[in-house]
Amino acid sequence: MSDTCIFCKIARGEIPCRKVYEDDELLAFHDINPVAPVHFMMVPKFHLPSLMEAEEAHAALLGRMLLLAPKLAKELGLENGFRTVINTGKGGGQEVFHLHIHIIGGGNIPPMVKRS
Ligand code: 5GP
Ligand code: ZN
Numbered sequence: 137m138s139d140t141c142i143f144c145k146i147a148r149g150e151i152p153c154r155k156v157y158e159d160d161e162l163l164a165f166h167d168i169n170p171v172a173p174v175h176f177m178m179v180p181k182f183h184l185p186s187l188m189e190a191e192e193a194h195a196a197l198l199g200r201m202l203l204l205a206p207k208l209a210k211e212l213g214l215e216n217g218f219r220t221v222i223n224t225g226k227g228g229g230q231e232v233f234h235l236h237i238h239i240i241g242g243g244n245i246p247p248m249v250k251r252s
Contacts, residue, residue, distance in 0.1 A: 141183055153165035156176045164176055165177065165179075172243050177236040
């Protein structure tokens with residue numbers, strides 16, 4: 137756990153969130169600034185800054201996160217599909233340094249990378 141990390145604070149219940157799912161290891165909650173009609177994220181409850189710091193010991197948890205994503209997405213009405221985004225490090229545009237998977241869908245989802 138980190139004293140200053142905003143997602144640790146959300147995981148500890150110190151900052152409110154619109155919860156989608158919670159178990160012993162994981163928390164999912166709606167993004168405060170959504171980019172699509174449905175935009176939530178899934179985080180481990182313990183502090184792991186990014187995929188860069190993930191190790192073999194985290195393999196099962198990361199697998200659980202990927203398997204849970206479609207279940208939660210369907211519960212929120214994204215039967216047709218959704219986008220998952222994991223920004224990693226400053227080079228990947230990450231702003232909150234606590235590993236999270238964005239799950240985004242509904243409306244018009246543009247191509248991920250614009251080609252000119
Ligand atoms: P990143 O750029 O690190 O992948 O994404 C960080 C995300 O966290 C952004 O989409 C931002 O809107 C979201 N976010 C930042 N602070 C909060 C907060 O306090 N509550 C919630 N629910 N989302 C937040
Ligand atoms: Zn954290």
